[in-house]
Amino acid sequence: MDGTGDREPLVEVENVSKLFDTTQGVVDTILGREPRPVRAVDDVSFTIERGDIVGIAGESGCGKTTLGKLLVKLYEPTEGTIRFDGEEITGMSSQAESEFRKRVQMIFQDPFESLNPRMSVFDTVAEPLKINGIVDDYQDRRERVSRVLNDVGLAPAEVYLDAFPDELSGGERQRVAIARALVVDPEFVVCDEPVSMLDVSIRAGVLNLMKELQDEYDLTYLFISHDLSLIRYMCDRSGIMYLGDMVEQGPTDDVIDDPKHPYTEALFDAVPDVELGEDRRRANATGEVPSPRDPPPGCRYNPRCAHVIPPDDWTGSQEAFRRAHQFRLKLRRGDLDAGTLADGSAEGGEPERELVEQGLTLDVPEEFQTQTEIESGGHRVSLRELDLPANVRDALFGAAGTVLDGDPGAAADGLEDVLGTVCEHEHPDPRPADSRLVSCHLYDGDGSGPNTNPPVDAMATED
Ligand SMILES: Nc1ncnc2c1ncn2[C@@H]1O[C@H](COP(=O)(O)OP(=O)(O)OP(=O)(O)O)[C@@H](O)[C@H]1O
Numbered sequence: 001m002d003g004t005g006d007r008e009p010l011v012e013v014e015n016v017s018k019l020f021d022t023t024q025g026v027v028d029t030i031l032g033r034e035p036r037p038v039r040a041v042d043d044v045s046f047t048i049e050r051g052d053i054v055g056i057a058g059e060s061g062c063g064k065t066t067l068g069k070l071l072v073k074l075y076e077p078t079e080g081t082i083r084f085d086g087e088e089i090t091g092m093s094s095q096a097e098s099e100f101r102k103r104v105q106m107i108f109q110d111p112f113e114s115l116n117p118r119m120s121v122f123d124t125v126a127e128p129l130k131i132n133g134i135v136d137d138y139q140d141r142r143e144r145v146s147r148v149l150n151d152v153g154l155a156p157a158e159v160y161l162d163a164f165p166d167e168l169s170g171g172e173r174q175r176v177a178i179a180r181a182l183v184v185d186p187e188f189v190v191c192d193e194p195v196s197m198l199d200v201s202i203r204a205g206v207l208n209l210m211k212e213l214q215d216e217y218d219l220t221y222l223f224i225s226h227d228l229s230l231i232r233y234m235c236d237r238s239g240i241m242y243l244g245d246m247v248e249q250g251p252t253d254d255v256i257d258d259p260k261h262p263y264t265e266a267l268f269d270a271v272p273d274v275e276l277g278e279d280r281r282r283a284n285a286t287g288e289v290p291s292p293r294d295p296p297p298g299c300r301y302n303p304r305c306a307h308v309i310p311p312d313d314w315t316g317s318q319e320a321f322r323r324a325h326q327f328r329l330k331l332r333r334g335d336l337d338a339g340t341l342a343d344g345s346a347e348g349g350e351p352e353r354e355l356v357e358q359g360l361t362l363d364v365p366e367e368f369q370t371q372t373e374i375e376s377g378g379h380r381v382s383l384r385e386l387d388l389p390a391n392v393r394d395a396l397f398g399a400a401g402t403v404l405d406g407d408p409g410a411a412a413d414g415l416e417d418v419l420g421t422v423c424e425h426e427h428p429d430p431r432p433a434d435s436r437l438v439s440c441h442l443y444d445g446d447g448s449g450p451n452t453n454p455p456v457d458a459m460a461t462e463d
Contacts, residue, residue, distance in 0.1 A: 250436020
């Protein structure tokens with residue numbers, strides 16, 4: 001999917017964005033500000049080669065479904081170009097569009113919603129043939145529908161043809177949805193969480209069927225799923241999305257076994273280890289996914305990133321920089337002020353120190369916290385535990401003083417000189433790293449691996 005293969009590209013996505021709610025809403029009008037659209041898919045590029053099974057993974061809301069709908073022309077891109085078999089799919093003539101609609105299909109997550117309860121299985125599966133004017137004769141349609149029903153395992157077809165959705169199990173309904181997609185003999189099928197609504201016990205059967213159908217029908221698939229085991233099982237190549245960005249793409253095994261982007265790493269870290277019987281773990285990532293209406297500047301992932309990059313002249317550890325970066329983000333969000341200090345410390349103690357020690361904490365699982373952090377329930381670190389350069393320490397105390405004077409915004413701005421990071425200043429374009437493309441400043445783009453600034457060891461160190 002990163003275009004390194006030597007087969008023919010079937011789908012080419014170039015700098016595609018999809019923005020929702022681009023007009024000024026009531027709140028925008030009242031506040032007199034520009035509209036803030038949802039950046040559901042933002043400047044995404046990739047290629048799908050003919051015959052591939054490509055996966056798109058990422059947490060809920062990262063833009064997977066929107067991307068899938070763009071590829072089958074259920075949405076038009078706000079910016080960018082999508083080509084199918086060499087032809088742009090925006091601005092097609094109506095004849096070209098109707099041809100395209102036969103060649104491309106989408107299977108949705110919920111077979112309970114995607115099937116019309118008032119239509120029989122025959123009518124449901126035959127409908128695309130009628131709409132696309134493919135088979136006019138009723139008897140021929142009946143035969144074609146029966147053949148496809150047999151192919152998807154609904155055999156003998158006669159048992160199913162006149163049944164209605166509410167007479168079928170979830171697995172049977174999804175097979176009907178698959179049959180409806182395949183009846184027009186498409187080349188490319190987008191499958192959006194195709195088994196997530198099905199009982200776990202029947203998922204493998206449906207996925208194996210979809211693999212068999214790929215050979216039989218000569219299909220190219222795009223699988224959208226938050227289920228990484230499904231992606232590993234089904235997909236040759238995969239892309240990982242975060243807040244509308246495609247942060248990493250390449251051969252699935254490489255992406256999963258040796259993730260390059262810190263988000264991919266955190267995503268896979270959070271997957272429970274089935275063999276060890278662990279519960280779902282929280283990864284070494286701070287905070288929650290921000291709103292796609294207001295994505296962070298630079299790399300979208302920088303506020304949560306374990307490997308955020310210090311400035312060139314940073315002399316402390318990367319761990320200390322990550323914490324100082326968090327201190328600044330907390331100031332910007334207004335999460336750190338005199339009100340957050342323990343009772344009495346604002347008068348008697350050392351309020352600046354207390355603010356700094358609070359601000360340097362990380363909202364991460366205990367295994368990534370310092371001893372003091374663990375002992376204090378995540379409320380403070382000891383400055384002795386961190387390799388923080390003296391000038392930065394002074395700057396943080398100065399910022400804490402400005403906060404106590406009531407101006408956290410100015411305090412955050414004042415730290416730019418010592419804490420400015422490329423991760424916030426520049427959005428990383430996709431760049432080669434081993435077998436894949438990664439949108440991360442850690443990689444220098446010549447495919448040779450992580451940048452040496454900061455040192456790789458520092459990036460990997462957590463205490
Ligand atoms: N029609 C729409 N109008 C406005 N916002 C939308 C629309 N469709 C999606 N969004 C927003 O765009 C972002 C991406 O949504 P999308 O459904 O593509 O994500 P997803 O990764 O498929 O999530 P999920 O796994 O939960 O389906 C979300 O913030 C969502 O709220």
